[in-house]
Every structure is written in structure tokens, then in C-alpha cells.
Amino acid sequence: MAQVTTVVLGRGRRGMSGLDVLLGVLLLGAVTFAFKLVGPLAAGKLTLSPAVTRIAELLPTALIAGLVVTQTFDGAAMDAKVLGVLAATLAVALRAPFAVVVLIGAASAALLRAVGLP
Amino acid sequence: MTPDPEPISHDRSDSDTSTHDEGLLLQAIVVGLAVAAFGVAFGVAAVSAGMPAWMAVLSSVVVFAGASQFAFVAVTASADPLTGAISGILLNLRIIAFSLALAPRLGPAPLAGRILDGYLITDESAALAFEGDRTGTRRRLRVAGASVGLFWVAATALGAYGGDLLGDVRAYGLDVAFPAAFVALLAPALRRPGGLPIALSAGLIALLGMQVLPTGPVVLLAGLAVLPWLRSRPWSSDAGGAA
Numbered sequence: 239m240a241q242v243t244t245v246v247l248g249r250g251r252r253g254m255s256g257l258d259v260l261l262g263v264l265l266l267g268a269v270t271f272a273f274k275l276v277g278p279l280a281a282g283k284l285t286l287s288p289a290v291t292r293i294a295e296l297l298p299t300a301l302i303a304g305l306v307v308t309q310t311f312d313g314a315a316m317d318a319k320v321l322g323v324l325a326a327t328l329a330v331a332l333r334a335p336f337a338v339v340v341l342i343g344a345a346s347a348a349l350l351r352a353v354g355l356p
Numbered sequence: 357m358t359p360d361p362e363p364i365s366h367d368r369s370d371s372d373t374s375t376h377d378e379g380l381l382l383q384a385i386v387v388g389l390a391v392a393a394f395g396v397a398f399g400v401a402a403v404s405a406g407m408p409a410w411m412a413v414l415s416s417v418v419v420f421a422g423a424s425q426f427a428f429v430a431v432t433a434s435a436d437p438l439t440g441a442i443s444g445i446l447l448n449l450r451i452i453a454f455s456l457a458l459a460p461r462l463g464p465a466p467l468a469g470r471i472l473d474g475y476l477i478t479d480e481s482a483a484l485a486f487e488g489d490r491t492g493t494r495r496r497l498r499v500a501g502a503s504v505g506l507f508w509v510a511a512t513a514l515g516a517y518g519g520d521l522l523g524d525v526r527a528y529g530l531d532v533a534f535p536a537a538f539v540a541l542l543a544p545a546l547r548r549p550g551g552l553p554i555a556l557s558a559g560l561i562a563l564l565g566m567q568v569l570p571t572g573p574v575v576l577l578a579g580l581a582v583l584p585w586l587r588s589r590p591w592s593s594d595a596g597g598a599a
Binding site for chain 2: 255
């Protein structure tokens with residue numbers, strides 16, 4: 239686990255247990271709940287402007303793509319993780335369902351590590 | 357979590373209520389199991405990043421929106437909690453779109469019921485709620501939402517408290533489940549106009565950015581990839597595949 243801490247994510251154990259992190263979780267939770275409630279509480283009273291709708295539908299694609307890259311290339315240029323994500327991408331191209339994609343990514347990385355790849 | 361409504365098939369012409377309910381329950385459990393796989397990965401990843409197990413579980417109860425929880429952990433670990441929360445909030449903007457799209461189909465209900473409906477809205481439960489006849493929307497949202505919620509929280513706890521029992525999670529490739537899940541999340545958007553160029557340019561921005569900046573700002577910077585596309589035609593008014 240400690241290895242994952244340093245390899246995958248840099249902040250380390252101590253940095254993720256503070257009050258500031260708890261407040262961050264609560265802030266994310268409160269705003270997300272507000273987003274979810276917009277429909278059931280304001281149905282008929284509120285319509286989004288086309289610009290806001292457009293940003294809301296496009297922004298997650300860019301942010302998730304950014305996360306894929308930062309989470310994938312955090313080690314060597316071509317390690318088991320990179321190849322595992324590549325396998326998952328192939329599965330997506332073949333229209334595999336969500337759970338299968340995750341499974342293929344994890345399993346192929348596990349397999350490659352079992353045969354000695356870093 | 358998975359915003360792709362495609363894998364869920366629903367018999368729209370169903371008139372037998374008991375078969376209908378059994379079908380719904382089965383669908384809800386299948387979706388719940390898929391979410392559970394992601395939940396275990398989240399619990400393990402959160403604890404690996406240094407988050408206490410109880411906080412990972414709390415996150416699944418309070419936030420209850422998987423991709424943003426992952427993003428929060430990844431960005432907070434390399435930057436700070438505020439940048440992490442902002443990343444998650446921006447990711448969750450899409451929820452406004454399908455919450456608004458779902459609302460007219462829900463019909464009137466007491467305030468407490470509407471608050472419950474709101475809480476239960478996730479990518480998966482909304483996708484299931486949109487499938488089928490209008491009058492059954494609330495029932496489908498609640499059954500699917502309850503299933504997804506229970507599996508999500510239980511799986512997070514399993515990953516967070518049980519991850520240590522697994523030993524080195526890298527041997528199981530669980531650290532790869534994280535980016536693999538994000539690739540899967542991208543799938544519906546990639547099939548829409550502009551989706552692929554946005555993802556590729558955002559990826560390129562991130563790749564260049566991470567040479568000089570920490571993860572948090574890099575992820576936000578990748579968001580700039582949408583700018584050339586803001587004036588193009590909207591994907592649709594159906595919110596099912598908004599992510």
C-alpha cells in the first residue's frame with residue numbers, strides 16, 4: 239500500500255487525513271447534492287441557458303480525459319499500468335460494458351506484472 | 357459512474373406488473389453490481405492515497421457520485437482539497453442537466469419525497485429511470501437509486517477496510533481500475549460530435565501540463581479543451597449520455 243501511495247499519488251498518508259480534506263469532501267458533497275436537487279425542487283421554474291448546458295455536457299469529457307492521462311502516465315513511459323489502460327481503451331472501442339472495461343484494465347495489468355513487467 | 361444508458365434494455369410494452377417489477381429489480385441489481393466493482397476500486401484507491409477508511413465511506417454517502425469522488429482523491433493527493441473539490445464539482449455539472457431533464461417525468465410529490473429523488477440521482481439510476489414509460493419513472497429511479505447506493509457504499513467500505521487484506525493492490529491491477537474506469541466513462545461522449553477531438557486535445561494539454569505542473573491544476577487546465585466547441589451544436593436535450 240505504501241508503495242501505491244508514493245507511486246500513484248504523491249501527497250502521502252498524513253496529507254489526506256486532515257480537517258481540510260474532510261471539509262473538501264463535505265463541500266463537494268453539498269454542491270453535488272444541490273446539483274441533484276435542481277430538477278426535483280425547481281422543475282418548471284428554471285431552464286438552463288444554452289451556453290451553460292453546452293459547458294455542462296462538454297466539460298466532463300475534457301476533465302475525465304485529463305484525469306486519464308495524469309493517472310496513467312505517473313510512472314514509467316511504458317509500464318503495466320499504461321498497457322492496462324491501453325487494453326481498457328481497446329475494450330471501449332469494442333463497446334464492452336463499463337464493468338468489463340474496468341475488469342480488462344485491471345486484469346491485464348495484473349497479468350503483465352505477474353510476468354515481471356513493472 | 358457509468359453514464360451510458362445503452363447497456364440497459366427495458367421492455368416498454370410490459371403490461372404484467374409482477375414481471376415488470378422483477379425485471380426492474382434484476383436490472384437494478386445488475387447495475388448495482390457493476391457499480392460495486394468501481395466502489396471497491398474507489399475504497400482501495402482512497403485509502404492508498406492516504407484517506408482514512410471512514411472518510412472514504414463518508415464520501416460515498418455524502419457525495420454519492422463516483423467519478424467526482426475519484427477525481428477528488430486524485431487531485432487532492434497531488435494538490436490540495438479545494439482544488440480537489442472544484443475538480444469534482446466541475447465534473448458533476450452534468451448532473452444539473454439530467455436532474456432537470458428527469459424532473460418533469462417525476463410528477464408531483466411531497467417535499468421529502470422530492471429531496472429523496474434528488475439524492476438518488478446518479479448516472480446509472482437516471483439512465484434506468486429514463487428507460488420505459490413516464491409513469492414508472494419515479495419507481496425506477498428509487499429502486500435503481502437504492503440499489504446503486506447500497507452497493508456503492510458497501511463496496512467502498514469493503515475496499516477501504518479490506519484493501520489491506522489484499523496486500524499489494526498493484527498485483528491485482530486495482531490501481532489500473534481507476535484510469536480504466538475513467539476511459540469507460542468517456543465512451544458515450546467519444547461517440548458524439550466533437551467528443552473525440554475534445555478528449556484528445558484535453559489529453560494532450562494534460563500530457564504537456566504535467567511536465568511542469570501538479571495533477572490538480574493540470575486537470576482543470578485540460579478543461580480548456582472545450583473552448584473551441586462551445587458554439588457547436590448541442591449534443592441533445594436528452595440528458596442520459598451527458599458525460
